[in-house]
Amino acid sequence: MDHNALIAQFKSELEIINGECFVASNYEIAAKIIASFINENQYKSALVNNRFQLNESLFVNSAINIKYVEEFGTDEEFKNGVVEADVAVSYAEYLVAQTGSAILIASNNEPRLLSLLPRANIIVSEVANLVPDLSVAVKLLNSRNLFVESNCVTIISGPSRTADIEKVLVTGVHGPKKMCVIIVNLEKD
Amino acid sequence: MENLSPKYFRENIRRSLTDEKLCTNVKKATELTLLKQKSVIEDLNEWELLRQQAHQIRKIAIDNLDYYLELFEKKCQGNGVQVIRASNGEEACVSVKEILSNGSAKLVVKSKSMVTEEIQLNEQLEKAGIEVVETDLGEYIIQLAGETPSHITAPALHKSREEIGKLFSEKLGLPYTNDPTVLTGYSRNILREKFLKADAGISGANFLIAETGTIVLVENEGNARLATTIPKIHIVITGIEKVVPSIDMAFLLLKLLPTSATGQKITSYVSLINKPKHPNEIDGPEKIFVILLDNGRSKLLKNPETNSSLYCIKCGACMNICPVYQSVGGHAYGSVYPGPIGSILTPAMSSLCDGRELAFGSTLCGACTEICPVKINIHHTLLWIRNQAVANSYTPFTEKLLFRVWRSVMNNLFLYNLLSKIVHFLQPLIGRDGLKNSEDSEYKNIPELAEKSFHEIWKSELSK
Numbered sequence: 105m106d107h108n109a110l111i112a113q114f115k116s117e118l119e120i121i122n123g124e125c126f127v128a129s130n131y132e133i134a135a136k137i138i139a140s141f142i143n144e145n146q147y148k149s150a151l152v153n154n155r156f157q158l159n160e161s162l163f164v165n166s167a168i169n170i171k172y173v174e175e176f177g178t179d180e181e182f183k184n185g186v187v188e189a190d191v192a193v194s195y196a197e198y199l200v201a202q203t204g205s206a207i208l209i210a211s212n213n214e215p216r217l218l219s220l221l222p223r224a225n226i227i228v229s230e231v232a233n234l235v236p237d238l239s240v241a242v243k244l245l246n247s248r249n250l251f252v253e254s255n256c257v258t259i260i261s262g263p264s265r266t267a268d269i270e271k272v273l274v275t276g277v278h279g280p281k282k283m284c285v286i287i288v289n290l291e292k293d
Numbered sequence: 294m295e296n297l298s299p300k301y302f303r304e305n306i307r308r309s310l311t312d313e314k315l316c317t318n319v320k321k322a323t324e325l326t327l328l329k330q331k332s333v334i335e336d337l338n339e340w341e342l343l344r345q346q347a348h349q350i351r352k353i354a355i356d357n358l359d360y361y362l363e364l365f366e367k368k369c370q371g372n373g374v375q376v377i378r379a380s381n382g383e384e385a386c387v388s389v390k391e392i393l394s395n396g397s398a399k400l401v402v403k404s405k406s407m408v409t410e411e412i413q414l415n416e417q418l419e420k421a422g423i424e425v426v427e428t429d430l431g432e433y434i435i436q437l438a439g440e441t442p443s444h445i446t447a448p449a450l451h452k453s454r455e456e457i458g459k460l461f462s463e464k465l466g467l468p469y470t471n472d473p474t475v476l477t478g479y480s481r482n483i484l485r486e487k488f489l490k491a492d493a494g495i496s497g498a499n500f501l502i503a504e505t506g507t508i509v510l511v512e513n514e515g516n517a518r519l520a521t522t523i524p525k526i527h528i529v530i531t532g533i534e535k536v537v538p539s540i541d542m543a544f545l546l547l548k549l550l551p552t553s554a555t556g557q558k559i560t561s562y563v564s565l566i567n568k569p570k571h572p573n574e575i576d577g578p579e580k581i582f583v584i585l586l587d588n589g590r591s592k593l594l595k596n597p598e599t600n601s602s603l604y605c606i607k608c609g610a611c612m613n614i615c616p617v618y619q620s621v622g623g624h625a626y627g628s629v630y631p632g633p634i635g636s637i638l639t640p641a642m643s644s645l646c647d648g649r650e651l652a653f654g655s656t657l658c659g660a661c662t663e664i665c666p667v668k669i670n671i672h673h674t675l676l677w678i679r680n681q682a683v684a685n686s687y688t689p690f691t692e693k694l695l696f697r698v699w700r701s702v703m704n705n706l707f708l709y710n711l712l713s714k715i716v717h718f719l720q721p722l723i724g725r726d727g728l729k730n731s732e733d734s735e736y737k738n739i740p741e742l743a744e745k746s747f748h749e750i751w752k753s754e755l756s757k
Binding site for chain 1: 318321322325326428429430431434447448449452453454457473474476477480481484485488489505513514515516518519522523540541544547548555557558559560561562563564565566567568569570571573574575576577
């Protein structure tokens with residue numbers, strides 16, 4: 105299956121489970137998508153995985169507070185920071201087309217709470233990391249010894265949800281109400 | 294509130310059947326889940342093959358349970374995770390209390406765990422002066438109401454939105470609403486505070502991967518992730534049967550579990566926890582403990598008639614499809630694990646004498662066996678338990694006598710014909726329409742006997 109077919113499958117699976125998906129041809133465009141997502145939803149602050157650098161001039165409202173995970177000195181400071189952030193920008197090691205899932209590995213760049221506490225979670229990854237199904241993702245993780253060496257691997261498929269009251273779907277129970285994935289497709293013109 | 298013991302099964306069933314609201318809530322919820330499940334299964338055209346593979350995986354794990362448990366324990370130690378074995382609920386509770394007092398923990402957040410219901414952990418911790426907060430929305434509702442879960446994956450399935458709205462306004466002083474979104478928002482705010490202040494988090498486990506020492510948690514809300522990340526201490530309490538040999542095998546089971554439980558291809562979150570927080574990391578628990586609970590499971594394991602019940606991955610599909618469960622709900626069973634699989638697990642965890650009634654609350658239609666994602670022969674096992682109950686004289690003497698008479702009549706053509714003639718002759722005395730809506734047959738009508746018996750028709754047709 106070529107990239108475009110995988111991207112299409114990923115997008116449609118993620119949309120079924122109330123997530124959103126965007127494709128960007130480079131990281132600058134990805135940053136623009138993030139900026140417009142934050143502006144449109146009138147969020148005030150974002151906490152970002154150290155791997156990304158966001159161009160702050162992109163944010164229409166200059167009052168938007170952008171912070172990076174590495175800025176926090178202590179665990180307690182980070183905890184307070186992540187509680188206050190409206191949006192989290194995370195990085196996924198792999199994306200899975202069959203289930204619309206993102207696979208995140210806990211690290212000092214990608215703390216476990218980053219993709220969990222803020223109201224919205226934007227997950228960024230490259231098209232090279234998009235695989236057809238979970239078993240391929242597991243094989244790749246194993247071949248890089250990432251599965252056993254990681255402290256915690258999290259598979260995220262859509263926003264936090266519940267149907268505990270009369271089977272009515274509600275998103276944003278304990279985790280993010282909105283979840284979106286940006287696939288950076290560097291091969292695209 | 295039903296009597297919380299399987300001993301009162303019959304009484305509870307009678308009460309549940311007259312509770313119209315309960316019947317509608319349960320029926321609506323189970324039917325919706327079944328519909329969603331069906332559509333996912335149709336999408337996965339390999340369902341039958343997956344079930345067979347899942348059955349084999351669970352069989353390998355259970356047949357070699359000691360080996361894989363030891364492997365899991367060894368890998369955990371290498372990962373810096375402490376494993377504790379508990380042979381019963383009391384031992385498990387003592388271990389938890391010890392860990393909590395060593396860490397001076399006063400506030401505990403819990404993510405959904407049926408095993409902790411099994412050992413009545415909350416009660417034990419509260420007695421020790423520890424505040425325990427359930428954080429799964431359904432469990433939180435149940436905890437506020439002072440009830441027990443009525444379903445293993447949807448604990449508050451028996452409650453309507455109006456009942457929940459009333460509960461929230463009464464217990465929490467919040468403005469009444471029956472809007473599930475607002476009610477969910479209420480609990481998010483209240484529970485967020487608890488998460489941030491908690492000293493310890495307690496979770497169950499969906500699978501334990503032996504080759505890596507991994508704890509797998511499957512959930513939709515994110516409360517299990519929070520409970521296992523924010524507090525400094527994470528305690529896992531789970532049954533010994535949850536072990537799976539390898540990563541690949543765990544991922545195959547992961548395809549079946551959400552499909553069978555809620556009709557999802559995958560849940561919002563799957564956490565694969567290997568180790569506590571690394572000094573480089575900025576969050577995560579500093580200590581992880583795994584308590585492996587036996588509590589009657591070895592008893593099930595040793596018996597070839599029942600050991601396949603340990604294959605169970607606790608999806609709850611057999612409850613959703615069971616005509617008895619659908620009509621009476623989970624509380625009527627008076628046991629932690631309700632429904633068809635619960636009727637096998639409960640007698641093993643308490644005693645056959647206490648839990649035997651449950652196996653009789655089955656129509657033996659086999660729908661549970663047909664839907665089970667790991668192909669446990671549930672209804673045959675129930676039949677075996679009934680057989681044991683009879684063999685151990687747990688059933689009434691009159692019933693035994695009646696069946697003995699019935700057997701001798703059925704084995705003897707002369708006696709059979711004679712008796713059916715007598716009944717036919719006596720029928721006008723009890724009414725030609727059969728017994729209808731009389732007090733003796735509250736739920737079942739005795740149909741009218743035919744003018745001529747089958748044997749008589751057979752004979753007259755042959756002589757033509």
